[in-house]
Amino acid sequence: xxxxEGGWPGANPKDTELFARARDLDLGExxxxxxxxxxxxxxxxxxxxxxxxLLAADTPAVAVVGKSWTLHVDQxxxxxxxxxxxxxxxSVAFLKEREKEVIFDAEHFFDGFSEDPEYALATLxxxxxxxxxxxxxxxTNGGTLPWQVEKVVREVRREFPYVSLGIHAHNDCELxxxxxxxxxxxxxxxxxxxxNGYGERCGNxxxxxxxxxxxxxxxxxxxxxxKLRELTHLSYFVAELANLAPNPYQPYVGRAAFAHKGGIHxxxxxxxxxxxxxxxxxxxxxxxxxxxxxxxxxxxxxxxxRELGEALSRxxxxxxxxxxxxxxxxxxxxxxxxxxxxxxIRRARPDWRPPFELxxxxxxxxxxxxxxxxSEATVKVKVGEEVIxxxxxxxxxxxxxDRAIRKALIPFWPQLAHVRLTDYxxxxxxxxxxxxxxxxxxxxxxxGRRQWATVGSSPNIIEASWQALADSLEFPLVND
Amino acid sequence: xxxxEGGWPGANPKDTELFARARDLDLGExxxxxxxxxxxxxxxxxxxxxxxxLLAADTPAVAVVGKSWTLHVDQxxxxxxxxxxxxxxxSVAFLKEREKEVIFDAEHFFDGFSEDPEYALATLxxxxxxxxxxxxxxxTNGGTLPWQVEKVVREVRREFPYVSLGIHAHNDCELxxxxxxxxxxxxxxxxxxxxNGYGERCGNxxxxxxxxxxxxxxxxxxxxxxKLRELTHLSYFVAELANLAPNPYQPYVGRAAFAHKGGIHxxxxxxxxxxxxxxxxxxxxxxxxxxxxxxxxxxxxxxxxRELGEALSRxxxxxxxxxxxxxxxxxxxxxxxxxxxxxxIRRARPDWRPPFELxxxxxxxxxxxxxxxxSEATVKVKVGEEVIxxxxxxxxxxxxxDRAIRKALIPFWPQLAHVRLTDYxxxxxxxxxxxxxxxxxxxxxxxGRRQWATVGSSPNIIEASWQALADSLEFPLVND
Numbered sequence: 001x002x003x004x005e006g007g008w009p010g011a012n013p014k015d016t017e018l019f020a021r022a023r024d025l026d027l028g029e030x031x032x033x034x035x036x037x038x039x040x041x042x043x044x045x046x047x048x049x050x051x052x053x054l055l056a057a058d059t060p061a062v063a064v065v066g067k068s069w070t071l072h073v074d075q076x077x078x079x080x081x082x083x084x085x086x087x088x089x090x091s092v093a094f095l096k097e098r099e100k101e102v103i104f105d106a107e108h109f110f111d112g113f114s115e116d117p118e119y120a121l122a123t124l125x126x127x128x129x130x131x132x133x134x135x136x137x138x139x140t141n142g143g144t145l146p147w148q149v150e151k152v153v154r155e156v157r158r159e160f161p162y163v164s165l166g167i168h169a170h171n172d173c174e175l176x177x178x179x180x181x182x183x184x185x186x187x188x189x190x191x192x193x194x195x196n197g198y199g200e201r202c203g204n205x206x207x208x209x210x211x212x213x214x215x216x217x218x219x220x221x222x223x224x225x226x227k228l229r230e231l232t233h234l235s236y237f238v239a240e241l242a243n244l245a246p247n248p249y250q251p252y253v254g255r256a257a258f259a260h261k262g263g264i265h266x267x268x269x270x271x272x273x274x275x276x277x278x279x280x281x282x283x284x285x286x287x288x289x290x291x292x293x294x295x296x297x298x299x300x301x302x303x304x305x306r307e308l309g310e311a312l313s314r315x316x317x318x319x320x321x322x323x324x325x326x327x328x329x330x331x332x333x334x335x336x337x338x339x340x341x342x343x344x345i346r347r348a349r350p351d352w353r354p355p356f357e358l359x360x361x362x363x364x365x366x367x368x369x370x371x372x373x374x375s376e377a378t379v380k381v382k383v384g385e386e387v388i389x390x391x392x393x394x395x396x397x398x399x400x401x402d403r404a405i406r407k408a409l410i411p412f413w414p415q416l417a418h419v420r421l422t423d424y425x426x427x428x429x430x431x432x433x434x435x436x437x438x439x440x441x442x443x444x445x446x447x448g449r450r451q452w453a454t455v456g457s458s459p460n461i462i463e464a465s466w467q468a469l470a471d472s473l474e475f476p477l478v479n480d
Numbered sequence: 481x482x483x484x485e486g487g488w489p490g491a492n493p494k495d496t497e498l499f500a501r502a503r504d505l506d507l508g509e510x511x512x513x514x515x516x517x518x519x520x521x522x523x524x525x526x527x528x529x530x531x532x533x534l535l536a537a538d539t540p541a542v543a544v545v546g547k548s549w550t551l552h553v554d555q556x557x558x559x560x561x562x563x564x565x566x567x568x569x570x571s572v573a574f575l576k577e578r579e580k581e582v583i584f585d586a587e588h589f590f591d592g593f594s595e596d597p598e599y600a601l602a603t604l605x606x607x608x609x610x611x612x613x614x615x616x617x618x619x620t621n622g623g624t625l626p627w628q629v630e631k632v633v634r635e636v637r638r639e640f641p642y643v644s645l646g647i648h649a650h651n652d653c654e655l656x657x658x659x660x661x662x663x664x665x666x667x668x669x670x671x672x673x674x675x676n677g678y679g680e681r682c683g684n685x686x687x688x689x690x691x692x693x694x695x696x697x698x699x700x701x702x703x704x705x706x707k708l709r710e711l712t713h714l715s716y717f718v719a720e721l722a723n724l725a726p727n728p729y730q731p732y733v734g735r736a737a738f739a740h741k742g743g744i745h746x747x748x749x750x751x752x753x754x755x756x757x758x759x760x761x762x763x764x765x766x767x768x769x770x771x772x773x774x775x776x777x778x779x780x781x782x783x784x785x786r787e788l789g790e791a792l793s794r795x796x797x798x799x800x801x802x803x804x805x806x807x808x809x810x811x812x813x814x815x816x817x818x819x820x821x822x823x824x825i826r827r828a829r830p831d832w833r834p835p836f837e838l839x840x841x842x843x844x845x846x847x848x849x850x851x852x853x854x855s856e857a858t859v860k861v862k863v864g865e866e867v868i869x870x871x872x873x874x875x876x877x878x879x880x881x882d883r884a885i886r887k888a889l890i891p892f893w894p895q896l897a898h899v900r901l902t903d904y905x906x907x908x909x910x911x912x913x914x915x916x917x918x919x920x921x922x923x924x925x926x927x928g929r930r931q932w933a934t935v936g937s938s939p940n941i942i943e944a945s946w947q948a949l950a951d952s953l954e955f956p957l958v959n960d
Contacts, residue, residue, distance in 0.1 A: 075752040142731075143758025145697055146626055146658050147665070172758050173697065174689035174731040178626050178658030185627070201739060202731045209654035217625055217653065247727075251622075251654040251682045259681055268556040275556050278623025278652050358847075365843040365877070365942040373943050396940035397845070397877065399915040421914025426906040426941075434901025434923075435879040435945070443914075460876035461906075461941065462845040463853055465915070 003103075005033040005063060005192075010053030019057035032059045033103065038066040038091040041079040045094035054095065061101035063136075064091050068123045069112030081119060085126045092130035103190070104132040105168060110144040113152050121159055128163045134190050135163050139179060142172025142202065150182040157187035166190030169205040171197060176205040181213055184220070195238040196250065208235045209251045212284050225283075232285035245423070252284045259289040266290055266303065289338075304338075305345050312348070320348050331429045331438045331457030331464075339445075339452035339475045340468070346478055355477045356409060357382040358470060363397045363462050377401040381408040398424075398465040405469065413477055415447070421472065422446045426461065439464045445472040452476075483583075485513045485543060485672075490533025499537035512539045513583065518546040518571040521559040525574035534575065541581035543616075544571050548603040549592030561599060565606045572610035583670070584612040585648060590624040593632050601639055608643045614670050615643050619659060622652030622682065630662040637667035646670030649685040651677060656685040661693055664700070675718040676730065688715045689731045692764050705763075712765035720816065720905075737761070738768045784818070785825050792828070800828050811909050811918045811937030819925075819932035819955045820948070826958055835957045836889060837862045838950060843877045843942050857881040861888040878904075878945040885953065893957055895927070901952065902926045906941065919944045925952040932956075 006022060007015035022032055034057035039048035054062045066088040067073050073084045088104070095102050104127040106112075112120040124135050137153060144152075149167075156165060167183035167190070169176040180191055191214075197206030208231060214220045215228060222228075235253040239246040248255040258281040260266050268275045269288070281287050290303045301321050305312045312320065323344065324334060334341040346352060360380040367373045377400035378391040388408040394400030402421070410416050423444035428437045440457045441464040452475045456467025486502060487495035502512055514537035519528035534542045546568040547553050553564045568584070575582050584607040586592075592600035604615050617633060624632075629647075636645060647663035647670070649656040660671055671694075677686030688711060694700045695708060702708075715733040719726040728735040738761040748755040761767050781800050785792040792800065803824065804814060814821040826832060840860040847853045857880035858871040868888040874880030882901070890896050903924035908917045921936045921944040932955045936947025 071752060072748075072755055076748045076755050141756060141758040143697070145661065145693070147662070171729075172731050172737065173693050174657040174686060175661075175693075177654040181625065181655075182627070197729075200736075202729050202734060202737055206654060213625070213653050213655075217623070249651075249677075249682050251652050254682060256680075257652065257682055268552070272551060272555040275552055276621060278621040360848045361846070363845040363877075365940065366841070367838075367943070367946075368840045373938075373940055375940060375942075395916045396919070396938075397843075397942060399939075402915045424908050424914050424917050426908060426919070428904050428906060434904050435882040435949070436875045437904050439876070439906070458853075458876075459879075460845065460853055460855060462855075462877060463847070466847075469915070 001030045003033050003061060003190075004030050005035050006057075006059070008035050009057040010036070010050060016053070016057075019059065023058065031061045031101070033061045033063050034059045035063045035065070038064055038087040039094075041077065041083050041087060045090045048091075051091060051094055054100075055098060059100075061103060062095055063103040063105050064088075064095065065105040065107050065138075066091070066123060066127070067108070067112075068106040068120045068138075069108035070116045070119050071111070072108060085122060088123055089126040089130045092127050092132045096131035102132045103134040103136055103166065105136045105138050105192075107138050108140045109137040110139045110148065110152055111141060114148070117155075121156070124156065124160060124163075128160055133164065134166050135160060136166030136168050136190060136192060137183070137188070138168040139170055140168075142170030142176065144175075144179060145173070146175060146178045146182045149179045150186045153183045153186035153188055164189055166192060167205075168192040170199070171202040171204065171206070174202070176203070177209045177213065180205045180210050181218070184214060184218070196235055196242075196244075196247070198238070198242060198244070206250075208253045212252045212279070216279050216283060228283060229285045252279075253286055255289065257281070258286055270303075301345075304341060308342050308345055310345050310349070312345070316348055320345065327457075331440050332455050333440060333442075333457075334455065336442055337453045337455035337468075337471075339454040340471045343454075343471055343474060343478065355383070355474060356412075358405070358466065359387065361401065361404075361466065363401055365397050375400040377404040379404040379408055381405065383409070383412050397462055398469075401462065401466060402469055405473065409473060415476065415480070416473060418447050419445055419473065419476060420447075422451065429457070441465045441468045443468040443472045445475070447476055481510045483513050483541060483670075484510050485515050486537075486539070488515050489537040490516070490530060496533070496537075499539065503538060511541045511581070513541045513543050514539045515543045515545070518544055518567040519574075521557065521563050521567060525570045528571075531571060531574055534580075535578060539580075541583060542575055543583040543585050544568075544575065545585040545587050545618075546571070546603060546607070547588070547592075548586040548600045548618075549588035550596045550599050551591070552588060565602060568603055569606040569610045572607050572612045576611035582612045583614040583616055583646065585616045585618055587618050588620045589617040590619045590628065590632055591621060594628070597635075601636070604636065604640060604643075608640055613644065614646050615640060616646030616648050616670060616672060617663070617668070618648040619650055620648075622650030622656065624655075624659065625653070626655060626658045626662045629659045630666045633663045633666035633668055644669055646672060647685075648672040650679070651682040651684065651686070654682070656683070657689045657693065660685045660690050661698070664694060664698070676715055676722075676724075676727070678718075678722060678724070686730075688733045692732045692759070696759050696763060708763060709765045732759075732764045733766055738766055740768060781825070784821060788822050788825055790825055790829070792825070796828060800825065807937075811920050812935050813920065813937075814935065816922060817933045817935035817948075817951075819934040820951045823934075823951055823954060823958065835863070835954060836892075838885070838946065839867065841881060841884075841946065843881055845877050855880040857884040859884040859888055861885065863889070863892050877942055878949070881942065881946060882949055885949065889953060895956065895960070896953060898927050899953065899956060900926055900928075901949075902931065909937075921945045921948045923948040923952045925955070927956055 006018050009016050009019050034054050036050045036054045039045045039051055045051050067084055073081050092102050165188040167180050167188040169179040193205035193207040193210050195207055197203040211222050215222045232253040236246055258277055301317045359382055363377045365375050375394050375397050380389045390408050392400055392403035392407055394403050421443055425442040427440045429440055430437050438459050439461045442455050444453050454468045454471035456464040458464040486498050489496050489499050514534050516530045516534045519525045519531055525531050547564055553561050572582050645668040647660050647668040649659040673685035673687040673690055675687055677683040691702050695702045712733040716726055781797050839862055843857045845855050855874050855877050860869045870888050872880055872883035872887055874883050901923055905922040907920045909920055910917050918939050919941045924933050934948045934951035936944040938944040
């Protein structure tokens with residue numbers, strides 16, 4: 001990343017603190033940018049609190065946003081169009097005199113240009129004349145189409161041949177990535193965006209798609225190759241920081257981005273990798289994922305087993321495929337539950353011994369008038385020759401079962417204390433059977449280093465949960 | 481929707497059954513389409529099982545996919561390029577002779593065109609000569625850029641001025657919507673896509689973005705205005721069917737798509753609605769989130785009360801709205817559970833007396849080695865002054881509870897024997913809390929004359945199920 005915009009100093013204490021604490025950070029080649037707006041109408045720049053806060057942030061570069069759309073000047077700012085131009089010129093000049101690299105963000109530029117192109121261009125002109133290093137064209141409301149973006153950027157490029165241009169796109173029409181690419185084609189060299197496209201409303205241009213598109217499709221060297229390989233990890237890392245579930249369908253970096261199901265696709269991929277994928281996923285740190293389901297053939301089981309380092313014979317693979325098919329008929333689904341699939345493959349080994357066995361359980365949910373609901377589980381678990389009989393309460397029957405089993409297992413495998421269930425999903429398969437329906441439970445678990453998904457299925461939700469739960473605890477024991 | 485592709489008949493029993501059952505559906509103006517591939521190499525079309533299954537599906541239109549990329553012909557199909565052309569021609573001709581509308585899907589057309597344009601065009605030519613009604617250019621791997629799509633579609637348009645063209649885009653570069661729009665600009669008149677963009681890997685072109693872009697930005701009348709207003713509802717409905725959480729950041733239809741935070745934006749919106757939004761959200765059935773949510777809440781409660789013949793004062797409506805909000809904060813959702821909403825309105829009456837009360841329950845799930853799993857529920861229910869204490873077994877804990885309650889109530893209200901639970905859905909609200917997550921249960925019930933939906937929510941799945949279950953049995957008693 002060449003620039004990192006850290007927030008709006010002075011707007012709130014958190015943003016101000018960020019810049020104070022960022023002074024000690026080593027950001028490598030990235031420049032930290034403070035964001036703010038042009039000075040207020042009628043105020044000299046020296047007395048403007050926003051510009052002062054920008055200086056106080058003490059960053060090598062600043063981004064100042066100014067109005068380019070007459071609608072906003074007239075009806076939102078409610079100042080004169082001339083004063084708005086002076087506000088832009090004064091603010092940029094003030095910051096340039098103080099030796100900042102200045103990025104001028106022309107807010108609503110495309111809307112402004114379509115209604116009053118002369119005025120919109122005039123806002124760029126005063127910024128450029130005052131010394132702005134970058135003129136960034138913003139599609140603030142996200143309503144502009146790619147061919148409109150292209151035409152406008154070309155026109156601006158012609159008008160300002162010696163100033164560097166940037167693009168700032170929003171995703172309100174699901175076009176932010178496309179608009180960014182056409183702007184680059186038309187002459188923009190600075191792209192503003194966010195990791196995973198996080199941003200207000202429908203988000204900003206998603207850098208996890210923009211970067212590989214620019215680098216792998218347009219052939220521009222945006223990042224060193226080895227950095228591009230960190231993109232998938234970066235996407236997960238930022239999702240984790242933001243406490244948002246990663247989007248599995250996200251282009252390039254999503255879990256499903258290079259997933260292939262069904263015998264035909266997998267077969268074709270083995271014959272010619274280019275046949276069913278548009279890039280080699282390793283370039284962005286992702287990988288091919290073979291989905292095993294009732295539609296898929298023996299090849300996908302063999303591929304999956306190879307991924308796990310298990311050498312299966314063709315006969316063993318065929319037998320396993322039959323087992324997968326039979327389980328899927330009962331409601332299991334292994335496409336989204338690779339953890340359970342890998343255990344199924346391990347269990348096919350003749351010398352397989354499970355680390356633990358659940359012998360008995362009893363789950364109880366009790367509600368008595370005037371009392372809190374109670375959920376309790378007792379379990380009897382066998383580890384080696386030892387039988388552990390214990391019990392726990394929980395927030396609900398499944399949570400009680402989860403706690404009781406962990407209580408039994410943690411003395412043997414203390415590492416299970418670090419296993420967190422990060423997602424728990426219940427799907428009713430034949431909802432029309434009402435409360436007699438078959439239930440499929442999917443559990444996603446993590447130990448901080450890796451994630452795995454497991455599945456259970458039964459007309460009994462407790463049993464289905466138990467199956468997925470047991471697999472989610474067995475997986476790390478088997479794979480360590 | 482003008483065409484609805486229902487699946488691949490013959491590929492699996494589920495898809496075949498869909499077409500058999502769809503015969504009785506009234507799809508309005510939409511044509512059902514069966515999907516399949518061109519005949520196998522070396523097989524006459526009459527003997528090809530896939531083409532026979534297409535005919536057996538008995539739909540007005542069929543889509544046949546054929547290979548346009550020499551890489552696939554040579555290395556995946558492993559047949560001669562000539563035979564592939566004959567396979568396309570024969571299959572289209574066979575279906576045209578049987579009076580089908582034929583959509584020819586040219587698989588990997590853009591990849592094929594970039595490597596061997598002559599051959600790619602030849603595949604279209606034989607399809608057109610055999611009578612194909614549509615030539616659909618597919619970006620199967622989703623790796624093509626908008627300007628490439630535009631150039632290729634223009635070229636195909638020139639070569640085939642009298643055949644209708646279509647576009648089928650995938651989202652692997654986050655460009656499916658843009659690629660679809662430029663294809664339409666370049667001459668395509670059939671758009672293939674899916675609601676919410678659901679589809680393999682990163683998904684297909686998202687019709688919830690494509691449709692409003694075409695209609696509101698390009699000015700094409702794709703749908704009647706009043707249908708466009710159902711788009712947001714449609715998006716939620718399909719997410720619900722697919723049991724996927726709706727994406728709040730989704731363009732046009734997402735909950736956050738027209739969310740405005742902070743005083744400045746909201747203030748500006750009040751001064752000039754165009755200032756911070758690219759369209760009027762009502763055009764797609766969505767709404768500005770800050771401005772109207774509370775108002776619309778009260779209105780819908782008043783409307784619902786009027787439907788039920790309950791005259792609520794504005795104050796009562798406001799109080800009820802507060803209650804609804806508090807319950808929604810706990811995980812209830814009344815949009816899809818009008819049965820529970822109507823009970824809430826009834827309960828607001830000062831003279832309200834519930835037909836029955838559940839005093840206590842105890843639910844037990846037991847598994848002992850070598851034995852079938854047992855689910856049993858005991859309930860204590862009060863009807864008038866009488867207390868009934870009874871028990872039942874079931875397929876699972878919720879089913880046991882359901883049976884026990886009915887057993888208690890049916891002697892008082894024999895009509896409950898006709899109430900069937902027709903759907904039972906479980907949704908985990910904060911999946912990241914693992915097995916401690918809050919659970920929302922939606923139940924759809926019917927007595928053969930009408931259907932009603934009810935909701936429950938709790939961290940305890942049994943309690944959430946009980947709430948929805950109790951409402952589903954109370955609803956017909958209150959409304960008769």
